[in-house]
Structure formats: structure tokens, C-alpha cells
Amino acid sequence: MFDEDVLSIAQRASTGALPPGRTVDELVRLAHERYAGVDDGAVADYIPVLAEADPRRFGLAVVGVDGERHEAGDTDVAFSIQSISKAFVLALVCEELGHRAVRERVGVNNTGLPFNSVIALELNAGSPSNPMVNAGAIATTALLPAASAEERWERVRDGLSRFAGRDLELDETVYVSEAETNQRNRAIAKLLQSYDRLDVDPLETVDVYTRQCALAVTAHDLAVMGATLADGGTNPVTGEQVVSAEVCRDTLAVLASCGLYERSGDWLFEIGLPAKSGVSGGIVAVAPGKGALGAYSPRLDAAGNSVRGQRACAYLSRALGLNLFASSRWSASEQETPHV
Numbered sequence: 059m060f061d062e063d064v065l066s067i068a069q070r071a072s073t074g075a076l077p078p079g080r081t082v083d084e085l086v087r088l089a090h091e092r093y094a095g096v097d098d099g100a101v102a103d104y105i106p107v108l109a110e111a112d113p114r115r116f117g118l119a120v121v122g123v124d125g126e127r128h129e130a131g132d133t134d135v136a137f138s139i140q141s142i143s144k145a146f147v148l149a150l151v152c153e154e155l156g157h158r159a160v161r162e163r164v165g166v167n168n169t170g171l172p173f174n175s176v177i178a179l180e181l182n183a184g185s186p187s188n189p190m191v192n193a194g195a196i197a198t199t200a201l202l203p204a205a206s207a208e209e210r211w212e213r214v215r216d217g218l219s220r221f222a223g224r225d226l227e228l229d230e231t232v233y234v235s236e237a238e239t240n241q242r243n244r245a246i247a248k249l250l251q252s253y254d255r256l257d258v259d260p261l262e263t264v265d266v267y268t269r270q271c272a273l274a275v276t277a278h279d280l281a282v283m284g285a286t287l288a289d290g291g292t293n294p295v296t297g298e299q300v301v302s303a304e305v306c307r308d309t310l311a312v313l314a315s316c317g318l319y320e321r322s323g324d325w326l327f328e329i330g331l332p333a334k335s336g337v338s339g340g341i342v343a344v345a346p347g348k349g350a351l352g353a354y355s356p357r358l359d360a361a362g363n364s365v366r367g368q369r370a371c372a373y374l375s376r377a378l379g380l381n382l383f384a385s386s387r388w389s390a391s392e393q394e395t396p397h398v
């Protein structure tokens with residue numbers, strides 16, 4: 059099938075669901091083919107072991123709320139989830155503490171600054187601003203009720219596993235590499251403590267946060283995890299209700315405003331979906347009521363977002379008619395995929 063054929067089929071599909079399965083298969087394959095040759099960006103190296111990632115890796119997965127999978131490329135290659143874990147830990151904490159507590163104790167506004175900014179805390183009187191930057195993610199992990207750091211870690215691992223529909227394992231090498239070099243996150247946690255923003259031990263909390271970032275996932279896992287948020291909290295593969303529909307709504311609102319850090323505005327303008335990226339090269343983008351996209355490609359832009367992942371999501375958001383703000387599908391005048 060040519061690009062134009064699949065696009066016209068996608069354009070005729072109803073707007074409340076993904077297009078027919080074969081069309082989605084074809085569009086995912088085309089997206090992979092279009093961006094597999096893009097070599098812009100650089101693999102993250104501030105966590106030493108991430109620099110060893112193979113920059114040629116590229117996987118794209120779509121999972122619908124019907125549980126159907128549509129995939130191309132390296133969708134079974136494992137990588138550490140990194141910041142994408144923040145989205146799902148936020149959901150677990152929202153489920154426990156509710157809408158209001160998260161807004162009051164962490165916040166839901168973009169900092170406009172990089173994910174590991176220290177000055178963002180100082181500029182906001184010690185408020186971590188939102189759960190998608192490191193300060194806010196550490197504060198969010200600390201809110202998960204548990205009697206000890208070990209129990210908190212087990213709750214994170216168990217919760218994220220239920221989103222993925224399988225037991226997620228810690229990548230020990232990534233954990234050790236980050237634990238040896240995460241002085242900045244430890245400083246951020248201490249600063250939070252100095253502002254009376256942490257009720258539990260800062261260094262133990264950073265350790266749980268470092269572990270959560272080192273959970274190994276695949277692009278397919280990300281799509282299932284995102285599809286659970288798209289499906290009102292029910293994992294469409296296992297059928298388990300992981301969190302409530304209200305929690306999904308709240309989590310997705312934060313992903314829309316803060317999921318791609320200081321580039322969240324560019325992302326929303328071009329792609330129009332709540333999403334979360336991570337420095338190992340993963341992206342999850344969620345189309346509420348329809349499904350989710352999981353992408354993996356390690357080369358990143360300056361903000362730490364996968365370059366191929368962003369371009370493929372831009373293409374698929376338009377081709378599959380997923381942009382939340384669009385009243386009609388991709389128009390003829392917009393054949394060029396936006397530059398993200």
C-alpha cells in the first residue's frame with residue numbers, strides 16, 4: 059500500500075476509535091520506515107551505562123483499548139523506563155491520595171526548565187512544581203504510602219507491573235550506574251527536605267526513585283501501559299482494573315502539560331496527545347478511549363526526548379487521527395510531518 063492509500067483509509071475511519079487493525083499495522087510500518095534513517099540527536103551519557111545503548115534501535119508499538127497490538131521494528135528490546143515511570147507512579151499516588159493532595163503537595167504546572175533543574179525549586183519557593191520533573195517525581199514517590207523504603211519500592215514495582223501486564227524487573231546495571239552518579243538528584247531531595255516538602259528520608263526516597271527509573275521495559279510494554287491509561291485504568295490485555303478512570307484523567311492532564319518537560323508546548327502543538335518521554339529513548343503517547351503508542355529510539359534532542367520517537371508519534375498522531383484538538387483528520391495541506 060502507498061502512503062496516500064493508507065492515509066485515505068485512515069481519513070475515512072470513524073473518529074471515536076482507532077482505524078481498522080490492518081490500517082494501523084500499515085501506518086505503524088510506514089512510520090518506522092520513514093524515520094528509521096533519521097540520525098539526529100545523541101544518546102544520553104550523563105548516566106554512564108546509557109551511553110552504551112545501540113543508537114540504531116528503533117521500535118514502534120500501538121496497543122488499542124481492544125488489546126490488539128500493531129508493531130514495527132525493535133519492540134521487544136528492553137531498556138530502562140527512566141522518566142516514563144513518573145507518569146505511572148503519579149497514577150498510583152493519585153489512586154491512593156486523590157486529586158487534591160497531588161495538586162497541593164506536588165503541583166501541576168510546567169517549570170519551563172530542564173527535568174533536573176535545581177533553580178526551578180528555588181524560583182518556586184521550594185515547590186517541586188509538577189510530578190514529571192525530577193524534584194516533583196521524587197516528591198511523588200515519597201507520597202506513596204509504605205512503612206519502609208523497601209516496601210515503597212515493591213509497591214512501585216508491583217504497580218508498574220500491573221500497568222504493563224507482566225512482572226517488570228530491575229535492570230541492575232542501570233540502577234548501579236545511576237546510583238553512583240546521581241548526586242544531583244540527591245541534592246534535589248535534600249533541598250526538598252530543607253523546604254519541608256518530604257515526609258520521609260530524602261536519600262532513601264532517591265534510591266526508590268532510582269530503582270523505579272531502572273525498571274526494564276520494551277516499546278510494547280509502554281504501549282500496554284499507556285493503553286491502560288487510555289482505557290479508564292483497565293489493562294486491555296489482562297483485564298485488570300489498575301487505577302480508576304478519574305486517576306487516568308488526572309494523570310493524562312499532567313502528561314499533556316508537563317510530559318515532555320520544557321518542550322511540552324511544542325509537543326502538544328504538533329502532536330496533540332498527553333505523553334511522557336525518558337532519557338533512555340522511550341516515549342509513551344496516549345489517545346484517551348482509543349489506545350497508546352510506545353516508541354523506543356535512543357538518540358535524544360537537547361531536552362532529552364527521543365528524536366525518532368517524536369517524529370514517528372507526530373506522523374502517527376496525524377495519520378491515525380489522534381490529535382485531541384483536531385476536529386478532522388490530516389488535511390491535504392498538511393502532508394508534511396511537523397518538525398519536532
Ligand SMILES: NC(=O)CC[C@H](N)C(=O)O
Nearest residue numbers: 140141173271336337362
Ligand atoms: N529524563 C529522564 O528520563 C531522567 C530520569 C533519570 N533517572 C534522572 O533522574 O535523571
